[in-house]
Amino acid sequence: MMRKKLMTKPGLSLEWLGSNMTTVGPIIFVIAVVAIFQVINPSFLKYRGIITLVYSMSYFLIAACGLTFVIMTGSFDFSVPNMLKLSALICVLYIEKIGLLVIPLALLVCLGFGFINGLLLAKFKVPSFLATLGVSIVVDGIAWYLSKGHLRIMQDETFRSLATTFIAGFPSILYWGMGVWILSTFLALCTVFGRRTYAVGGNLEGAGLSDINIAWHRIKVFMLSGFLSGLAGVLYMSQMGGGSVKIAADMAIPLFASVVAGGTALTGGVGGPHRTLMGVIIITWIQAGMSMLAIGNDVQMLTFGLIAIGMSIATIDRKRIKIVK
Amino acid sequence: MNDKLLEVKEVYKTFDGVVHALKCVSIEACENEIVGVVGENGAGKSTLMKILVGVYSPDKGEMYHKGKMIPFPRTPKEAAKRGISIVYQENGVIPWLKVYQFLFLGHEDKYIKYMKLQTVRMKEKACEILEELHVACEVEAFMHELPLSTQKMVEIARAILGVRLESEDGDTTPIIILDEPTAPLTDDECKELFRDLLKMKKNASFIFISHIIPEVMEFTDRVHVLRDGNLVAKYDFSKEKMTEEDLFRAIVGRKSSEYISRSEDRGAADEEVVLAAKNLTKSGHFYDVSFDLHKGTCIGFFGPTGSGKSKIIRTIAGLMNYDEGELKARDQELKGDELPHVRLTRGIGYFSGETGKELFLNWSIAKNISIINMEKILGKLIPVIHFNAERKMAENIVQKLEIKAPSVGTDCYSLSGGNKQKVSVGKWLERNPDILLLDDPTIGIDVGAREDIYEVLLEMKKKGISMILVSDEPKEYSILCDKIMFVMDGRIQKVLGPEEFRKVMST
Numbered sequence: 001m002m003r004k005k006l007m008t009k010p011g012l013s014l015e016w017l018g019s020n021m022t023t024v025g026p027i028i029f030v031i032a033v034v035a036i037f038q039v040i041n042p043s044f045l046k047y048r049g050i051i052t053l054v055y056s057m058s059y060f061l062i063a064a065c066g067l068t069f070v071i072m073t074g075s076f077d078f079s080v081p082n083m084l085k086l087s088a089l090i091c092v093l094y095i096e097k098i099g100l101l102v103i104p105l106a107l108l109v110c111l112g113f114g115f116i117n118g119l120l121l122a123k124f125k126v127p128s129f130l131a132t133l134g135v136s137i138v139v140d141g142i143a144w145y146l147s148k149g150h151l152r153i154m155q156d157e158t159f160r161s162l163a164t165t166f167i168a169g170f171p172s173i174l175y176w177g178m179g180v181w182i183l184s185t186f187l188a189l190c191t192v193f194g195r196r197t198y199a200v201g202g203n204l205e206g207a208g209l210s211d212i213n214i215a216w217h218r219i220k221v222f223m224l225s226g227f228l229s230g231l232a233g234v235l236y237m238s239q240m241g242g243g244s245v246k247i248a249a250d251m252a253i254p255l256f257a258s259v260v261a262g263g264t265a266l267t268g269g270v271g272g273p274h275r276t277l278m279g280v281i282i283i284t285w286i287q288a289g290m291s292m293l294a295i296g297n298d299v300q301m302l303t304f305g306l307i308a309i310g311m312s313i314a315t316i317d318r319k320r321i322k323i324v325k
Numbered sequence: 326m327n328d329k330l331l332e333v334k335e336v337y338k339t340f341d342g343v344v345h346a347l348k349c350v351s352i353e354a355c356e357n358e359i360v361g362v363v364g365e366n367g368a369g370k371s372t373l374m375k376i377l378v379g380v381y382s383p384d385k386g387e388m389y390h391k392g393k394m395i396p397f398p399r400t401p402k403e404a405a406k407r408g409i410s411i412v413y414q415e416n417g418v419i420p421w422l423k424v425y426q427f428l429f430l431g432h433e434d435k436y437i438k439y440m441k442l443q444t445v446r447m448k449e450k451a452c453e454i455l456e457e458l459h460v461a462c463e464v465e466a467f468m469h470e471l472p473l474s475t476q477k478m479v480e481i482a483r484a485i486l487g488v489r490l491e492s493e494d495g496d497t498t499p500i501i502i503l504d505e506p507t508a509p510l511t512d513d514e515c516k517e518l519f520r521d522l523l524k525m526k527k528n529a530s531f532i533f534i535s536h537i538i539p540e541v542m543e544f545t546d547r548v549h550v551l552r553d554g555n556l557v558a559k560y561d562f563s564k565e566k567m568t569e570e571d572l573f574r575a576i577v578g579r580k581s582s583e584y585i586s587r588s589e590d591r592g593a594a595d596e597e598v599v600l601a602a603k604n605l606t607k608s609g610h611f612y613d614v615s616f617d618l619h620k621g622t623c624i625g626f627f628g629p630t631g632s633g634k635s636k637i638i639r640t641i642a643g644l645m646n647y648d649e650g651e652l653k654a655r656d657q658e659l660k661g662d663e664l665p666h667v668r669l670t671r672g673i674g675y676f677s678g679e680t681g682k683e684l685f686l687n688w689s690i691a692k693n694i695s696i697i698n699m700e701k702i703l704g705k706l707i708p709v710i711h712f713n714a715e716r717k718m719a720e721n722i723v724q725k726l727e728i729k730a731p732s733v734g735t736d737c738y739s740l741s742g743g744n745k746q747k748v749s750v751g752k753w754l755e756r757n758p759d760i761l762l763l764d765d766p767t768i769g770i771d772v773g774a775r776e777d778i779y780e781v782l783l784e785m786k787k788k789g790i791s792m793i794l795v796s797d798e799p800k801e802y803s804i805l806c807d808k809i810m811f812v813m814d815g816r817i818q819k820v821l822g823p824e825e826f827r828k829v830m831s832t
Contacts, residue, residue: 190709192699199696202685209642209665209675209683211697269687 093175116225743774
């Protein structure tokens with residue numbers, strides 16, 4: 001009876017806080033971040049400040065949702081930033097030749113590379129860290145080859161309106177981001193695909209005994225990650241209106257930090273895209289807030305590195321890990 | 326009779342204050358002999374050995390060395406000082422070290438002069454000791470270049486060397502514990518190893534842990550039999566004549582009173598064959614296994630651990646490949662490289678008693694039950710999980726199996742062992758496969774929960790689900806099975822009915 005009472009009525013005690021730290025922690029973190037920046041820089045939460053924040057987080061959220069699924073299975077996808085870049089560059093390079101068909105082209109290319117990532121892991125047993133790092137570098141090479149390293153400007157107005165049309169006071173990229181986030185959350189929590197993703201991450205052996213084609217499922221997860229990186233790239237190009245191979249160069253660590261900060265542990269099986277929203281807000285708002293204060297890239301990277309490490313320590317279930325390599 | 330070199334008396338050990346791993350166990354080892362310690366998995370062999378080498382400390386007990394009472398060691402290094410060392414079953418060798426480097430691993434400090442390792446002296450000493458122990462290998466060779474049996478010998482030599490370097494009085498006979506040393510070896514390599522071991526007997530005493538009966542019979546001088554944490558028997562092979570079957574029965578136990586038949590009338594058993602194997606072979610594990618599984622019946626593979634019984638069931642489940650033979654479910658051929666999820670689509674489910682393998686422990690009961698029953702809780706139009714249907718399905722199972730939990734949303738972590746097992750069975754009850762493979766279905770749970778699980782399994786059998794059982798518990802076979810195949814050394818020796826089985830086991 002005692003137990004039932006405790007379960008139905010969680011009081012706001014310290015114990016409750018301790019056991020729900022992965023949920024409450026990020027929210028407290030966001031409030032703290034906003035408060036600090038608001039005190040230092042009073043225009044942080046004015047309309048223009050908010051628009052900056054929205055622009056900086058939306059495409060990032062889409063890419064992070066894809067990465068979340070991969071991390072939920074206990075793997076990692078290093079190729080997200082470079083796929084995002086390749087997708088963005090395909091859009092700007094070929095828009096004059098084939099018009100808006102560049103969008104499905106870019107998405108298909110990223111889907112394909114996602115498939116290769118998954119195949120390397122599931123069929124050839126290459127650890128995902130290595131496989132996706134390799135694919136990432138290949139993708140980088142292709143991006144250099146296609147763009148020759150030049151800065152390109154997006155001229156097509158229809159394409160640019162994808163992300164920059166204002167609806168109800170906010171740029172449309174916010175609706176894209178939130179839409180993908182809601183769909184990802186739905187996919188993770190309410191569908192067989194999502195349930196199986198948690199299963200593969202939580203207990204690989206058990207998943208194999210439970211009606212799940214592990215190899216094919218992992219490939220599907222990497223394809224989803226590739227597809228969402230591609231989508232993030234398309235919208236990034238639409239928002240920025242141009243770019244070179246230098247874009248998205250330092251994204252890997254902030255992306256990873258945002259997923260982990262949200263509460264999806266690297267060990268897999270827990271967390272989910274619904275949590276990633278908070279992590280993305282933490283990371284991108286710190287980034288934007290620092291940029292508004294003209295704090296340099298050096299301090300920013302240092303901060304993200306520390307957040308990534310700190311959050312890994314906080315979220316990993318160490319009892320389940322025997323050997324770390 | 327030789328003097329007793331090492332003796333432990335009345336050792337007790339409990340884990341978490343609940344599980345009695347050892348109850349009043351006494352063993353002794355004399356000078357220059359090989360003494361066997363045998364028992365099934367979970368009998369307490371490893372726990373006892375870990376106490377001897379100082380990994381665990383016992384709750385109660387006494388330890389004597391050459392008749393003198395000494396405290397139990399607290400670390401492996403302390404154990405080495407008293408002359409006791411262990412060679413573990415696996416992962417003992419570091420492949421990329423040279424033989425002499427490996428021999429002195431952890432004792433290099435004895436060979437340092439002016440902060441420099443004296444490799445020449447180490448090599449000389451290594452040569453000496455290998456010669457003394459009749460281990461034939463080059464000290465400059467890499468460990469991974471040696472045959473497996475020689476690697477084991479070098480490991481044993483290292484243990485003896487370690488004792489000599491660490492022990493307080495220089496001339497104690499080392500006591501070396503061998504934890505299932507033959508597990509990774511082939512038959513020929515085993516013979517090689519034992520030939521060398523017999524030669525080493527004059528340099529050391531060995532405590533030999535194993536569950537492989539023939540090698541215990543052949544190479545040990547005396548044997549202690551452990552079962553469920555108790556010392557159940559002691560045999561001296563020089564005095565008593567025994568057969569392998571005698572020893573096997575001592576290991577698994579004869580609890581004749583417990584063999585009560587539960588399978589009432591078998592008239593309803595169908596003639597329809599749902600699974601047929603013909604000369605199924607996986608070299609090194611099992612050979613020429615043939616059987617027909619009829620609808621609504623249960624076959625058991627019975628034999629000592631390591632006989633290949635669990636390999637057979639794992640092969641049928643799709644966890645292992647087979648080399649030769651034929652496996653057919655109804656008319657479909659089951660290829661060797663099919664994975665478990667494909668086997669499941671053909672109606673073959675695999676239920677393991679190891680809940681860590683089977684369940685998602687950080688998931689709720691409801692999710693664990695629904696994971697293999699997804700199509701029942703999906704929406705007709707859009708394939709979305711209906712959480713209400715999921716909860717109802719789980720509540721139904723929880724009620725039927727009397728699973729004790731606050732709600733179906735409770736995480737499986739917090740359930741007791743027996744209730745976890747019931748969740749595992751429950752999901753298969755809901756799934757209703759054609760064939761259910763039972764791999765030690767009641768391992769590690771208490772008697773009451775066992776009875777409940779037998780109840781459910783018998784009910785499933787009545788509904789027409791066919792089963793194959795592999796277990797360490799003889800009682801289970803007589804309760805569940807209609808046909809028992811006795812497996813030894815990877816071959817089916819004889820086929821028994823439940824009545825015959827009961828008779829054989831209770832005499």
